[in-house]
Amino acid sequence: DAGVTQSPTHLIKTRGQQVTLRCSPISGHKSVSWYQQVLGQGPQFIFQYYEKEERGRGNFPDRFSARQFPNYSSELNVNALLLGDSALYLCASSLRRGYSYEQYFGPGTRLTVT
């Protein structure tokens, strides 16, 4: 079975530009979450979507937005890029096992802002 896929794998943008990152979840998974990971830190939660509705939002500015489509794929948009937005952006799709919500990550998009 195919895992979580993300595109593009790498991206270089300049300050002030906008970027769109894409994610396709594992087949049958209806929840997608986005995380930002900067070097030396664990991933930080940005958004979670379930059945096309936003179910959770982390402590990120309004420049960050996302959406989920009817096929459960998702996009993360970041406007007015700052140097500090340089990071690995991870998408995870989720499967509920009882009370546990196991999340499986895609390979990520490495964003560099210059």
Added chain:
Amino acid sequence: RKEVEQDPGPFNVPEGATVAFNCTYSNSASQSFFWYRQDCRKEPKLLMSVYSSGNEDGRFTAQLNRASQYISLLIRDSKLSDSATYLCVVNSGAGSYQLTFGKGTKLSVIP
């Protein structure tokens, strides 16, 4: 207090050694607990979910103490392939998909 705190690393151990990672979390409403491993410049991969009764998967054993808000991971008979960063992860509360990650502990298994 940080939401999820892990042992500072790095841990450098010889092949065959037993190594233990510890983690504490601050959100008493958390209900789901995990250990992920992350190789350099790769995505985190789910290693184990952690259950109240403790669980074992081959050389890996995870324990959870809800009263102390403490999670542990034990790796027996370390292999070179175990070299990675180990991330302690908890969810934000009942029914929440939001995961909070520790900073991770880097393990290097030395021949």
